[in-house]
Amino acid sequence: MDQKALMQLAEKARESAYCSYSGFAVGAALLTADGSIYTGCNVENASYSLGCCAERTAIFKAVSEGNREFTAIAICGAPVGQVPATPCIPCGACLQVMAEFCGDEFPVILADGEHVLSEFLPKRFAL
Ligand code: THU
Numbered sequence: 001m002d003q004k005a006l007m008q009l010a011e012k013a014r015e016s017a018y019c020s021y022s023g024f025a026v027g028a029a030l031l032t033a034d035g036s037i038y039t040g041c042n043v044e045n046a047s048y049s050l051g052c053c054a055e056r057t058a059i060f061k062a063v064s065e066g067n068r069e070f071t072a073i074a075i076c077g078a079p080v081g082q083v084p085a086t087p088c089i090p091c092g093a094c095l096q097v098m099a100e101f102c103g104d105e106f107p108v109i110l111a112d113g114e115h116v117l118s119e120f121l122p123k124r125f126a127l
Contacts, residue, residue, distance in 0.1 A: 003109045006031055006074040010109075011084070013039035013054065014076055020044060026054035026077035026088060030062055033069035038062040042077075055094040059101070070102050074109040087112045089120060099124035 006029050014027025019042050026042045040057030052060075055075060062070070077088030087110035090098070095117065098106060104118035 001031055001035070001037070003072070003074065003114060006037075006072060007076060007109055007111075009037055009039055010054075010074040010076045013041050013058075014084070015041075017041040017054070017080075018043045019080065021046075021048060021051075023080050024077060025080050026075065028054040028058040028076075029074045030055075030058040031071045031073070032062055032067045033071055034067065036062070036067055038065075038067070053091060053094050055090050056097050059094075059097055063101070068101050070098075070106065072107040072109060073098070076111060084111055092121075095121040096125060 009029035010027040013029060014025050017025035019025050021044045028040045030038045038058045038061045040054045042054045044051040075088050075090060076084035078084035098117055099121055102117055106117040108115045108117055
């Protein structure tokens with residue numbers, strides 16, 4: 001699957017974002033080594049801190065279905081009603097969750113093209 005197709009799936013997932021509190025809709029599409037795709041959106045809550053980001057939704061879906069080998073993730077985000085044109089850089093919590101399963105060179109596809117995980121998280125917490 002090419003990067004553009006993966007981003008299109010992230011954009012589709014973004015349509016499901018439940019983000020009434022922030023008004024900021026995010027979508028993610030995670031490609032795994034066996035060719036499966038897991039998508040996710042942000043899911044907010046009236047108790048704000050309980051919300052979950054799109055990236056972690058997608059990653060937790062994959063892991064909970066037994067798939068931990070990730071090939072790439074595409075992420076897009078923008079206020080509801082706007083086209084995601086600028087890069088939506090994953091938050092620190094999502095980067096650490098990616099780092100649990102992915103190496104420094106893990107491709108992170110954003111609106112401006114391909115990045116790697118270590119650009120955003122040069123060092124990771126480890127036990
Ligand atoms: N959000 C994500 O889904 N992914 C990120 O990496 C950063 C932020 C969501 C969380 C919240 O629902 C909204 O964007 C505004 O912070």
